[in-house]
Amino acid sequence: MAWIVLIVSGVLEAVWATALGKSEGFTKLWPSVVFGVALIASMLGLAWAMRDIATGTAYAVWVGIGAALTVVWAMITGDTDVSWAKILLLLGLVGCIVGLKLVDTSH
Template identity: 45%
Template sequence: MAWIVLVVAGLCEPVWVTALGKVDSVTRVGPIAVFLIFLTVSLAGLSLALRELPTGVAYAVWVAIGAVSTVALGVLTGEESLTVMKAVFLAVIIAGVVGLKIVS
């Protein structure tokens, strides 16, 4: 169950990061609300997962899911391009996290 919570928490990260990028003034309540809600859910999920999982591995997985998902969201929305080298380094991040999971 902790792994599921951690994955969901990691998938919330690109939402709050993207919303944070859309906050250009304090008068835009929508992006601020999305940012605060998804940041809270993401960190709460990480906190819950840390009760059962090793801190280093859980944090690395959370960050990796967030990083890869944020790039994927940027590519899907056209805000970011995916180059071969970017894809290679994202694969390295994923391989590193899988390696951490295997050895832990």
């Protein structure tokens, strides 16, 4: 269950990171609200998952998921360009995240 919560928290990290960019320095209400709600939920989920998953592993997976999804979303929406190099690097990042899960021995 901790891994599921950690993955959802990583997704929420991508949500709050994207909302932060869209808030334009907290001058836009709804992106700022989405940022705050997603940030709190993401941090609570990370903290909860860290009860069963080692801190280093949990944090690396959380950041990796958030970073990868933030970049993928930016490519989908056209906020950043798409290149084979970026796609390959994102696949490498996802591979590292999966690898951390596979070698984790904490329960």
